[in-house]
Amino acid sequence: MGKQFSELSDKHVEFIEKQKIYFVATAAESGSVNLSPKGGDSLRVINSKQIAWLNLTGSGNESASHVLQNPRMTIMFCAFEGAPLILRAYGRATVLHPKDDCWSQYAPLFPKSVAARQIFILDVDLVQSSCGMSVPYFSFEGDRDDLARWSEKQGAEGIEKYWLKKNQKSIDGFETEIATRSGLLEE
Secondary structure, X not given: OOEEEOOOOHHHHHHHHHOOXXXXXXXXXXXXXXXXXXXXXXXXXXXXXXXXXXXXXXXXXXXXXXXXXXXXXXXXXXXXXXOOOEEEEEXXXXXXXXXXXXXXXXXXXXXXXXOEEEEEEEEEEEEEEEXXXXXXXXXXXXXXXXXXXXXXXXXXXXXXXXXXXXOOEXXXXXXXXXXXXXXXXXX
16 A cells, blocks of 8 residues: 655656645644645646745745744645545755745746745655545646736735735744745844
């Protein structure tokens, strides 16, 4: 059934590239565990040991606050069509903000978006596959454009105001550094 690997194989990467949704899990040393679904054109396999994903503006900013405290992250991919498979990539993550030096290295890998908030880099320590035989079939109808439309309506200034209002702290009150690392507030 389940197998473990030290890195992503070509077959794993091919599977990942076909997925329309993935799930990201993070946790600080205390407080809530966060599990978020992600979609759209927001994930890139950099190499067999590294994955990058673009985090767009949302109502919470849990992943950023957790990674600052405890860099553990798991990304899970799950087949909803074709042969059953669940694939998890475990590792240590780094969070990049638009003003960080490394941002320009990764940002061009993704579609440009006014909602781009962070890029997470996962350095993969372990890959695990499991059967996924009880996961139901689902059909992909299309990506939602709600966030893109909302973000465009807000514009860059509106997005930054939203970050200051809604994204500076996690639900457990942990700092996300979005204001200082995005240049919105002085440290």
